[in-house]
Amino acid sequence: MRFRSLAAHNADLYDLAWPGFHNVADPGACPGTRRVAFSQLRCGNFRTWLAILSIIVRGPTTIGLRMNLPSSRTMTIAHYLVGSLLLLTPLLLVWQHFGMTRVIELSPRQPHGIQLTDDHYEKGNTVSSLERSSDAFTMRCQLGLVYPWPFCKLQFMTGEGAKGTDFSQFDTITFDLDHTGPPHQRVRLYLMNFEPGLSTVGDWNSQRFNQIEFELPAQSTFTIPVNLLRTADWWTDQRKIPLEQTYTRIDNVTAVEFSTGSTVNADLVVIKLRSIQFRGKWISRTQLLMYLLYAWIGCGLLGLSLSLRHARARLRATNAHLEHLAAINQALELEARELAGQAYTDQLTGALNRQGLREALMRRLDGAGQGDGPMAVVFMDLDHFKQINDRHGHDAGDDVLRRFAAVIRHEVRASDKLVRWGGEEFLLVCPDTSRDQAALMAEKLRAAMAAQAWPHGLHVTCSFGVAALEPEEDIGPAIARADSALYAAKSNGRNRVEVA
Ligand SMILES: Nc1nc2c(ncn2[C@@H]2O[C@H](COP(=O)(O)OP(=O)(O)OP(=O)(O)O)[C@@H](O)[C@H]2O)c(=O)[nH]1
Structure with a gap:
């Protein structure tokens, strides 16, 4: 029986004792690869961080720290995935914070349908008019006192029939307007949400009135948060909406209404509205964090299963190796016994010498x-x-x-x-x-x-x-x-x- 050289056996034993990394002095380096000595891997050392980054991004097989077992293709893919996720996570979070902005603008520049209404259809005597220029809608409203809650309002159509626009992903509403009239002028904003089971096409008031009323500030441009919108109490009373359904819902908005407020004086109110902008993120921070969490969990599970597969393969290889060494050992023992027997025995007769x-x-x-x-x-x-x-x-x-x-x-x-x-x-x-x-x-x-x-x-x-x-x-x-x-x-x- 022929055996490998003692040096080869020693290498086997070395591999068993020190699984993981080869000596950096190993002359069998792959051409074109850079080798990094253990002694060079110290915290604060620029090369250390470069090496670690290389492991993450390029996978361990392509740099000097060479694993004993060649990494499988799937392991390399897993390393690339982890590296990509490490880079993508902060990038996406920063992008989400400063960008990813989504805007719906209601203005003369946008093609939304617009109409002006007042309390005439409620038998009121308010007189209103609308002037449209390239940069603004100007609403003139001479409030009358016949109807108890006189009003004028601009209606921007954001849907048709039962089909509206989803405003639930927006965070803020920015107004750009000028106004003249009495001091402390209040205005209202309604988001009309069509909800099957509650709303019927053709019955405007059957849509949920998500409302906010506020006093116009002195400055032209101001912003309010979307989460101040509430289902209007008068609407829930009128429609006898059960308490548990009085939540705010703006996922199917067919119209946005900008109306005068609840003032009941016979005032002349002029509002020059340049734009109403709804701003939000394409992906909310919570959603992004959830997606990233799923990606990390998926990556972790993938890495875990690949590591298990790798470990199992390694164990199998080690077991086979141990069996091989045991067979060699057995054969060597046999040979040693034979040699010892020969030393004490006469070859011709088999008697002892x-x-x-x-x-x-x-x-x-x-x-x-x-x-x-x-x-x-x-x-x-x-x-x-x-x-x-x-x-x-x-x-x-x-x-x-x-x-x-x-x-x-x-x-x-x-x-x-x-x-x-x-x-x-x-x-x-x-x-x-x-x-x-x-x-x-x-x-x-x-x-x-x-x-x-x-x-x-x-x-x-x-x-x-x-x-x-x-x-x-x-x-x-x-x-x-x-x-x-x-x-x-x-x-x-x-x-x-x-x-x-
Ligand atoms: N074939 C063979 N002959 C051997 C071996 N070892 C010794 N001899 C021979 O054994 C013989 C011994 O001869 P002697 O010592 O004269 O003894 P003998 O012929 O047996 O005479 P006696 O002992 O007096 O009866 C010699 O011729 C040796 O060459 C061996 O391994 N093989």
Whole structure:
């Protein structure tokens, strides 16, 4: 199994430990991008604010602070949205405050229909006349005293039939006029609102009379707020309008009436009206704030869902990465175990080598309560092995060695350790085994050798030297005694067991 380089692994671990930003010294910078070092990001530093503004407006992928994961297109769009909203919010608020003005003007310059009426149709004797010039309407009104509430009024038509104009979005009414007549001259303004269910076409008085009455000021131009308009009491009394419907309503105004006030003297009133202007905002501040709030909430929700998606993708990537690292770790452990096994094992026979024996003995001694019982060693040496090599070749000799080790392993306990001492010499270390038990076992092994079918029809025998460890004795002297016993077995004719 091939693995990536250690450097690549380190980079992986670095990424896991520090998700978010790469080292600014990363040489893999995108061409054309500017990099900003963390050390440069300090409050009061012009570059800091420039960098932050860049993140907002351009998105994080286009500047030096590069995220580990590439931002998706949708994330970039979200960043653009937030940036746009950040710029648009103050702009719109300022524009709403100083601009966005909507005006309806009632004047000779505007095409609204106009007519003059007085109390004649109420059988009064008021005499009125209207003079129209390019810049003003001049109303002359000689009030009579026959009708109890004499009046003259200018009617500006702002609708037709049941269809009127919406004045509800206007905030102020500005008058431009001159007047002559008695002091403290009062005037009235009516906004006639047609309301289905209340008003009928052709019945003028069935429309809601939104009224305001005030004394004309000395100056020609003056402004009053629209919210001073009230449904006229006389109209609600006359029409028997329930109290809960006596509110002001000016969303369907068919006419605006400018009338003399409630003075009952037989005065001559002359009013030169240049204009009445209704001013308001195309969008009220409240509406704008609501729209901005919706936009921010929408943007926030979008950003949240995108962040969640991004986080989920990141989590998936991290999990996959962790799984990948775990697999690498497992493979490395396996490989390490294999390498460790090779260091302690003879490759040809699979028996332990001397280092392996040392390790096994160390482990035995380390174990609690281990190493206290009797222990025996059996030295084994194949007889006339040189002849096998000489007659049948080295490979045949190897086959015999492999088979020998297999036969011995098959016959002994798992706790007995087979060690290749060198060449055709093997050592069997038998824990919890007395000298007599070891001698019996050696005889059993010798018999097993005789019963074995050897390669190339060979007849292979082995000599055994048995020795037991004295209490508190190291294994070394016991091996030496077993070696001596083996020498004796060889001397006494081979294929036999000698006990030291
Ligand atoms: N095929 C093979 N031969 C080996 C290996 N290690 C040692 N030998 C051979 O084993 C032989 C040992 O010969 P000797 O020490 O003379 O012993 P012997 O021929 O078995 O004689 P006795 O031990 O006296 O019965 C030598 O020829 C070595 O070359 C091995 O790994 N493979």
